Amino acid sequence: MQITNLATEQKTPALLRLGFRPFFLGGAIFGVFTITLWLLIYKGAISLSPLGDGYWWHIHEMIFGFSGAIIAGFLLTAVQNWTGVKGVQGNTLLALFLLWLAGRIFLVIPELLGTTLTSVVDLLFLPAVAYILAKPIIAVKQYRNLFFIPLLALFTVANLEMHWAIYAPDTVSSVYSGYAGVMLVTLLMSVMAGRVAPMFTANGTNTPKATPLPWLDKAANGSLAIIMLNLLLQPIMGFSSDFFAVMLIIASIFQTIRWLRWRPWITLTVPLLWSLHGAMKFICFGLFVLGISYLIPEVPSKHVWHLLTIGGIGGLILAMISRVSLGHTGRPLIPPTSMTIAFILINVAALVRTFGPWLAPEKTLLFIDISGGFWLLAFGLFIVSYGPMLISARKDGRPG
Numbered sequence: 001m002q003i004t005n006l007a008t009e010q011k012t013p014a015l016l017r018l019g020f021r022p023f024f025l026g027g028a029i030f031g032v033f034t035i036t037l038w039l040l041i042y043k044g045a046i047s048l049s050p051l052g053d054g055y056w057w058h059i060h061e062m063i064f065g066f067s068g069a070i071i072a073g074f075l076l077t078a079v080q081n082w083t084g085v086k087g088v089q090g091n092t093l094l095a096l097f098l099l100w101l102a103g104r105i106f107l108v109i110p111e112l113l114g115t116t117l118t119s120v121v122d123l124l125f126l127p128a129v130a131y132i133l134a135k136p137i138i139a140v141k142q143y144r145n146l147f148f149i150p151l152l153a154l155f156t157v158a159n160l161e162m163h164w165a166i167y168a169p170d171t172v173s174s175v176y177s178g179y180a181g182v183m184l185v186t187l188l189m190s191v192m193a194g195r196v197a198p199m200f201t202a203n204g205t206n207t208p209k210a211t212p213l214p215w216l217d218k219a220a221n222g223s224l225a226i227i228m229l230n231l232l233l234q235p236i237m238g239f240s241s242d243f244f245a246v247m248l249i250i251a252s253i254f255q256t257i258r259w260l261r262w263r264p265w266i267t268l269t270v271p272l273l274w275s276l277h278g279a280m281k282f283i284c285f286g287l288f289v290l291g292i293s294y295l296i297p298e299v300p301s302k303h304v305w306h307l308l309t310i311g312g313i314g315g316l317i318l319a320m321i322s323r324v325s326l327g328h329t330g331r332p333l334i335p336p337t338s339m340t341i342a343f344i345l346i347n348v349a350a351l352v353r354t355f356g357p358w359l360a361p362e363k364t365l366l367f368i369d370i371s372g373g374f375w376l377l378a379f380g381l382f383i384v385s386y387g388p389m390l391i392s393a394r395k396d397g398r399p400g
Contacts, residue, residue: 012090014393018400019076019087020328022097024321025390027069030104031379034061037108039372043365051110051118052166056174062309063181064122064159065104070317071188072100072129075148077328082145085136086399096132100125119163126156147191155184158232172235179305180231186283186308187224189316190255193280194221197262200323204273204333205266213261220258223251241294248291256284271335275319275343282311282350303357310375311350318346318378322386329389330396342381349374 015021040046041054050057080087088096103122110118130152137145158181165174194217202209227247230239259280267273286307293301322335322342349371356367394400 010393015391016091016093017089017393018080018328019089019093020073020321020324021390022093023069023073023076023100024325025383025387026097026101027066027073027317028321028379028383028386030061030069031066032376032383034058034066035372035375039369042368048108049110051107051115052162052174056162056166057107059174059178060159060162061104061107063178063185064126064155064162065100065107067181067185067313067317068126068155069100070321071185072096072125074192074320074324075129075133077324079133079136079145080400083136083140083142085140088132092132096125096128099128115166119166123156123159123163126152126159130156148188151184151188154228154232155181158184161232161235176231176234176239180228180234182305182309182313183224183228183231185313187221187228189279189313190221190224190283192320193276193316194258197276197280200276201262201264201267201273204270207263207266210261210263213258216254216258216261220251220254223247223254227251245291245294248287248294252284252287252291255280255287259284271340271343272319272323272333275322275339276316278343278347279312279315279319282307282315282347286312300358303354306353306371307350310353310371311347314375314378315343315346315350318342318382322382325386325389328394328400329392330394330398330400331389336385338381338385342378345374345378345381349378 038058076088106113106118106121130149134149158177161172161177162174165172198210264277267277290304293299293304322339326333352367353371357364
């Protein structure tokens with residue numbers, strides 16, 4: 001389908017021709033920057049006062065800054081495939097990216113605008129993405145994909161709660177709000193994996209596609225939605241650790257059944273596939289161990305969350321942006337060899353960050369440094385390998 005005139009397309013800088021380009025590259029660079037800064041803050045190597053304090057900033061920026069950029073890039077690119085309507089590009093895309101970037105800058109240095117305006121700038125980004133995403137979906141009446149609009153609205157509510165916790169800590173918990181954001185991203189990843197993982201697996205291994213079971217998808221995603229709402233509504237309904245734990249274990253069971261039906265073992269020779277399935281493994285395993293941690297106090301939940309955040313979300317983001325960037329820049333779906341190393345590193349980073357401090361608490365700082373170093377190497381390899389692709393025109397000369 002010729003979505004746009006090629007001559008008009010060539011007048012637009014390559015980086016601004018489709019949403020994945022600035023947001024994947026910007027998000028990856030920010031992922032390296034924010035973990036570097038967090039490691040320095042955590043060790044006390046630098047004196048910095050970001051909005052909320054260093055701990056609040058770390059949680060917020062990994063969820064709403066880093067993950068938010070990747071989600072925006074993915075959705076703004078996918079909507080073109082869903083609707084056949086040309087995706088946002090040029091000055092509009094630049095303005096949206098600069099709005100995201102402004103939030104990142106002002107949260108690190110809140111003195112530039114003051115705390116209130118800093119919060120407002122940050123809170124504007126997700127609604128702006130939702131508006132741009134909704135326009136073509138509504139125009140072609142493809143209401144099935146409007147699902148992502150209320151999801152972005154809930155993401156905005158979680159972000160609002162995190163900010164509100166700065167101003168009224170007695171009414172809202174930044175921890176529960178942050179965890180709600182984690183579960184929202186996990187839910188989104190689960191929905192998208194359910195849509196693409198069976199197809200990618202079948203195409204990449206030349207095997208039949210796993211037969212979808214709608215009830216299983218609904219159970220896997222619905223249980224995550226309940227967990228997320230439980231956290232999001234905590235200021236109103238309170239929090240029951242037992243209920244939370246049981247729901248996490250139930251969600252893990254449904255996720256695991258679905259994942260096994262996708263036959264992950266047949267993907268071990270295809271890096272773009274095993275990296276995706278490896279991330280799903282962390283979601284399945286992470287939900288289960290996290291559930292146990294809320295039943296057994298000796299299991300440290302604050303460390304176990306990193307199975308989801310690093311291994312699940314970080315791993316799936318790295319796998320998906322590696323694949324999407326190749327496909328949408330007109331290249332074969334064969335990643336640079338260095339990305340195999342990156343995929344391994346992100347898996348190891350999750351294991352080290354979770355189990356190191358759990359088994360040897362006295363060496364927590366060392367394990368955090370090692371895990372952070374592996375994260376930096378993994379996304380650094382993506383930036384070096386994919387940066388030139390993302391700032392250059394498609395190899396096949398097509399728009400996008």
